[in-house]
Amino acid sequence: MRTTPVLRAAAAACALLLAAACSSGSGEGNDSAGRAHGFHAPDLPMQKKVGKGEGELNIVAWAGYVEDGSNDPDVDWVTPFEKKTGCKVNSKVAGTSDEMVSLMKTGQYDTVSASGDATLRLIASGDAAPVNTGLVPNYRDIFPSLKRQPFNSVDGQMYGIPHGRGANLLMYRTDEVLDEPDSWSAVFEDAGRHAGYVTAYDSPIYIADAALYLMETRPKLGIKDPYALDEKQLEAAVDLLKKQRKSIGEYWSDYQKEVSAFKSGDSVVGTTWQVIANLAAAEKAPVKVVLPKEGATGWSDTWMVGAKAKNPNCAYQWLDWIVSPKVNAQVGEWFGEAPANRKACAETSDPGFCDTFHADDEAYFQRVRFWTTPVKECLDGREDVTCTDYARWTKAWTEIKG
Missing domain, CATH: 3.40.190.10 (Periplasmic binding protein-like II)
Structure with missing residues (x-):
């Protein structure tokens, strides 16, 4: 998995190892550059609307993506989410992409922060549902270069919301x-x-x-x-x-x-x-x-929704929350990555953070081939x-x- 140096409490506890649609549209359209050539996704339904939250949300994520103040009292974007939505967050830290794939297959988790070496596996197995980006308002501010890519879409249909990237x-x-x-x-x-x-x-x-x-x-x-x-x-x-x-x-x-x-x-x-x-x-x-x-x-992580999600409304609310400018900036600085929301750079505590991580430097990221599942x-x-x-x-x- 990937870890971050600011996770001092978690890192002190253990050494985190690396591992590594019934409706086809969501307003994305087809994009040949983002098409997974020859790859056919299972025919699964896509959410049509976001209703009242179910009261809880079960997440599989990399360490540092779902912080509730337990590692550092000043680092908490889970508690505000719970207060706003009424969705109690239960998170599971995965140590590898393989572990994420295995956990999502159980059907016990609603959303996952999958890297590109896991995303197509989740799509192909039918464990990840196509995502209706029209139900995620903050998606409009995601850097265009992260949308409809081979690691997060099939034939122009997005299967998640981009979260962050690095080389x-x-x-x-x-x-x-x-x-x-x-x-x-x-x-x-x-x-x-x-x-x-x-x-x-x-x-x-x-x-x-x-x-x-x-x-x-x-x-x-x-x-x-x-x-x-x-x-x-x-x-x-x-x-x-x-x-x-x-x-x-x-x-x-x-x-x-x-x-x-x-x-x-x-x-x-x-x-x-x-x-x-x-x-x-x-x-x-x-x-x-x-x-x-x-x-x-390089890597670009994507928040995906489980095809068997028991709490899909809370999942969609989380997807919008985690890529909102302020929260995306918090996660980026805590974890150490370029945020996916272009407005997040105005919210970082370090004014030079996005320059250091080349967040809005598209010429830089055009030279990066993001992980994609073979x-x-x-x-x-x-x-x-x-x-x-x-x-x-x-x-x-x-x-x-x-």
Whole structure:
């Protein structure tokens, strides 16, 4: 999962690991750029109106997304929501995207803050319902570039409300990596320069990072989308990652360990997030981050509604609440991510927060390929081959790590 440095109380308690419509319209229309090519969603009904709340709401979320003041009395957007709506919030923190998928399959939860490596799985299995964005007033202020994307929609139909986003960046110690790298080659072809001190993200979705690099460096492979790999393309990515494995000191599995590793020098170059880099720098680690010239993978989380939700009215009220400007700003600062609501930047306590996290820098995010669940129907539009799905990637990741 993803954690945030401000969750000091939660982090002190445990080390949070990473893992990783009957009516088809909602006023969104079709958008070829956001279409999951060849992917067909189950025919499920979409909510038509929001009625009186049912009195409770059961949520599965990443740590830091559903704060009620128990971690920090000054950080609480749950209590105001409960007072406003009468919906008592019961939240479950999930440690991985796989855990989120499993929990949503039980039908016991109404909404989930799913990352792109889980969303299509939830849609395909019929565990997530299409979302009527017309019932979420604050949706109109979500950055347009986050709408109708392959990881949160099918054929133009949204399956959730965008919440926040971030890029997977390259971080390095300036006293050990002296050439100021601007390419992912620093952790692939050139990883041997720092053998034993290279770190990488511990999840099958990291295969996409290798695929992204190969898109630029080995164009003959024909990779057009790092999440749409046929068997030959996947094998090329796996080979690259197996070579990288020889130089890996450790795969990072929680933010505190990565901060400590860069501070001590046990890691000198590898994948990170902006929030981790900020914390490492605050701890006096001599680090810099860069969005490499090849671009980067990244994550954009989506609030989805369970197809079996017992409290759908409370769920829709939560979706509108959590992406409202003030609350979206609170979550963004607490968690460490760029908010999805463009009006949230005017509500942050730190005036420079959105600049640091590139919240409204579309040119920056155009270089980021957000996590999307690999499926057999090639998301790049190819119909003459079968692409590898997440199960195949999971098996490959096990082989890579050995």
